[in-house]
Amino acid sequence: MFEPVLTQNVQRADSEKIATYLAHGGYAATRQALTGLTPGELVEMVKQSGLRGRGGAGFPAGVKWGFMPKDPGTPKIVAVNADEGEPGTFKDRLIIECDPHQLLEGTIIASYAVGANQAYVYIRGEFYLGYQRLVQAIAEAYEHGYLGKNILDSGFDLDVSVQRGAGAYICGEETAMLESMEGKPGNPRLKPPYPAQTGLFGLPTLVQNVETLACIPHIVLRGAEWFASMGTEESKGPKIFSVSGHVNRPGNYELPLGTKLSEIIYEHAGGIRGGKQLKAVIPGGASTPVLTPEQVDIPMAFETLAKAGSALGTGAIVVMDESTCMVEAARRTAKFFAHESCGRCTPCRIGSMRLYEALERLERGAGLQDDIERALYLSDNIDARTFCPMGAALVNPARSTIQKFRPEFEHHLEHRECLVRLH
Amino acid sequence: MLSEPDVQVSNPRSRALLLSALYSAQEQYGWLSPEAIQHVADQLELTPGQVHSTASFYSMFKLQPGGQYLLQVCEGLSCYLLDGADTLVAQIQKHLGIAPGETTPDGKFSLQIVQCIAACDYAPAIRVNDDLHGHITPESLDELLAQLSAQEEGAEHV
Ligand SMILES: Cc1cc2nc3c(=O)[nH]c(=O)nc-3n(C[C@H](O)[C@H](O)[C@H](O)COP(=O)(O)O)c2cc1C
Ligand code: FES
Numbered sequence: 025m026f027e028p029v030l031t032q033n034v035q036r037a038d039s040e041k042i043a044t045y046l047a048h049g050g051y052a053a054t055r056q057a058l059t060g061l062t063p064g065e066l067v068e069m070v071k072q073s074g075l076r077g078r079g080g081a082g083f084p085a086g087v088k089w090g091f092m093p094k095d096p097g098t099p100k101i102v103a104v105n106a107d108e109g110e111p112g113t114f115k116d117r118l119i120i121e122c123d124p125h126q127l128l129e130g131t132i133i134a135s136y137a138v139g140a141n142q143a144y145v146y147i148r149g150e151f152y153l154g155y156q157r158l159v160q161a162i163a164e165a166y167e168h169g170y171l172g173k174n175i176l177d178s179g180f181d182l183d184v185s186v187q188r189g190a191g192a193y194i195c196g197e198e199t200a201m202l203e204s205m206e207g208k209p210g211n212p213r214l215k216p217p218y219p220a221q222t223g224l225f226g227l228p229t230l231v232q233n234v235e236t237l238a239c240i241p242h243i244v245l246r247g248a249e250w251f252a253s254m255g256t257e258e259s260k261g262p263k264i265f266s267v268s269g270h271v272n273r274p275g276n277y278e279l280p281l282g283t284k285l286s287e288i289i290y291e292h293a294g295g296i297r298g299g300k301q302l303k304a305v306i307p308g309g310a311s312t313p314v315l316t317p318e319q320v321d322i323p324m325a326f327e328t329l330a331k332a333g334s335a336l337g338t339g340a341i342v343v344m345d346e347s348t349c350m351v352e353a354a355r356r357t358a359k360f361f362a363h364e365s366c367g368r369c370t371p372c373r374i375g376s377m378r379l380y381e382a383l384e385r386l387e388r389g390a391g392l393q394d395d396i397e398r399a400l401y402l403s404d405n406i407d408a409r410t411f412c413p414m415g416a417a418l419v420n421p422a423r424s425t426i427q428k429f430r431p432e433f434e435h436h437l438e439h440r441e442c443l444v445r446l447h
Numbered sequence: 448m449l450s451e452p453d454v455q456v457s458n459p460r461s462r463a464l465l466l467s468a469l470y471s472a473q474e475q476y477g478w479l480s481p482e483a484i485q486h487v488a489d490q491l492e493l494t495p496g497q498v499h500s501t502a503s504f505y506s507m508f509k510l511q512p513g514g515q516y517l518l519q520v521c522e523g524l525s526c527y528l529l530d531g532a533d534t535l536v537a538q539i540q541k542h543l544g545i546a547p548g549e550t551t552p553d554g555k556f557s558l559q560i561v562q563c564i565a566a567c568d569y570a571p572a573i574r575v576n577d578d579l580h581g582h583i584t585p586e587s588l589d590e591l592l593a594q595l596s597a598q599e600e601g602a603e604h605v
Binding site: 108109111112113114116117148149150151152153187188189190191192193204205206207208209210225266267268269270274275276306310340342344348352353356357360363364366 | 459460462463464465466467469470491500501504505506507508522523524525527528529561562563564565566567568570574577578579
């Protein structure tokens with residue numbers, strides 16, 4: 025049986041308080057890291073663990089830490105990405121609201137490892153409860169000497185503060201987040217330079233997702249080998265899967281990477297509601313290509329999903345049963361992306377809107393004869409032609425849904441009505 | 448020769464306080480009125496244009512006055528799959544007589560459609576000001592609206 029790692033505290037009463045956290049071994053990892061390990065040893069340890077980013081892109085965390093300049097004279101920053109905007113995803117919210125000290129520990133250790141004396145948490149504006157809990161947790165950490173000057177007599181200083189976002193999906197993209205943190209509209213920056221070279225206020229900045237950082241204290245305490253013993257060849261450690269849609273028990277399920285999608289849906293999330301048939305699954309958040317029922321035995325890992333033409337993304341699983349109109353599902357997601365385009369580059373700003381309009385006409389039964397082709401053509405012309413990775417994010421759901429459920433789109437087009445409309 | 452334009456060079460660190468200053472101003476003024484924008488600009492030594500360009504980028508900053516209770520209905524896929532989204536919007540529209548983007552004449556309620564609010568485990572979900580309400584049914588929505596309607600002016604929480 026798998027023992028939860030990242031979610032081991034979340035069910036406890038007052039799990040967000042430092043007293044609860046300390047009573048269950050909290051901040052032992054911070055002590056061990058700051059007083060027993062060098063920054064170099066920590067970077068090596070995280071590399072060995074095989075930890076990959078949990079914010080969507082899956083970049084190896086230790087490698088990114090290694091990109092930060094070593095020269096002690098340059099001030100450096102750690103920026104925690106707590107913007108959690110990928111539709112279907114609600115795992116970071118759980119950590120922030122129910123175990124904020126775990127996140128702080130990861131942040132402290134990461135900051136020590138890369139030589140940053142200032143860390144910021146950029147939290148999604150809608151997470152008001154999480155914001156309050158995090159502010160409280162930071163105050164407690166200062167009181168107990170885990171933040172501030174000369175932490176645990178290690179000679180290491182760290183200040184942490186929280187900044188609220190204000191409702192913009194694109195600010196989850198790391199460079200847009202940095203712009204927002206500087207008080208500007210959230211328009212992505214050109215890369216390179218990467219944040220590790222030129223980040224917040226032009227300083228080298230390590231950007232890391234909440235769940236990624238939450239793994240760190242456990243790696244320090246139990247070792248890189250233990251972490252790497254979970255998962256698959258290229259996807260190591262535990263992962264929180266957010267499951268929603270037509271399942272009996274929507275929620276967050278922490279399991280090792282490589283767990284089969286079917287096991288997550290049928291065993292952990294209790295199967296499809298009302299005994300209906302499965303029709304489609306989004307495996308990693310709204311921006312990942314949809315899967316069909318024939319694909320549900322796939323192990324949830326970076327490499328397996330990539331091979332299947334989709335992506336692990338944030339590990340957010342949206343389950344759709346036979347009553348779902350796939351044209352409507354595609355339309356709805358396209359509307360989201362058209363709304364959230366920052367407007368900076370033309371393929372994204374105009375393309376996302378034209379794509380939405382084609383899908384909207386098809387859904388309504390007012391499709392033009394070439395709207396299916398138009399949607400595919402637009403998708404191919406937006407993908408990889410945008411300023412930031414938002415382009416790929418926005419075409420994935422539309423294109424994959426048309427490719428896999430084309431007869432439904434054709435039915436909408438030819439018969440001007442829906443095959444499956446539930447209401 | 449052209450003269451040097453009068454550009455205000457702001458301190459990047461002070462501009463970084465802009466979002467939190469906008470939140471404070473919004474709290475104080477109720478919305479980001481031109482006076483509120485000017486106030487923030489003065490505080491941070493920015494131009495009102497700089498403040499406005501940032502404020503208008505973000506959906507949580509209100510550039511128009513709204514009701515005492517902002518009802519935000521999630522229209523994300525997971526909420527839609529569980530009969531939320533459009534169904535709840537239609538119910539509120541019927542109950543309060545306002546469309547998305549509108550405010551009731553008594554200034555009590557505003558209605559807004561929002562995207563996935565990372566609460567799909569509580570779907571269908573809505574937000575009332577800063578509070579999340581999950582597993583909404585037509586009955587529980589009716590109850591919630593009745594409860595809010597009965598609240599006294601100034602009592603923010605249910
Ligand atoms: C459009 C877009 C939205 C994103 N939204 C988020 C987000 O909400 N949270 C997040 O952690 N990463 C998000 N990312 C990924 C970040 O750019 C970045 O890769 C990540 O924060 C790095 O942390 P990690 O390596 O720990 O995952 C987004 C990327 C794109 C292109
Ligand atoms: S879809 Fe409504 S909260 Fe995610």
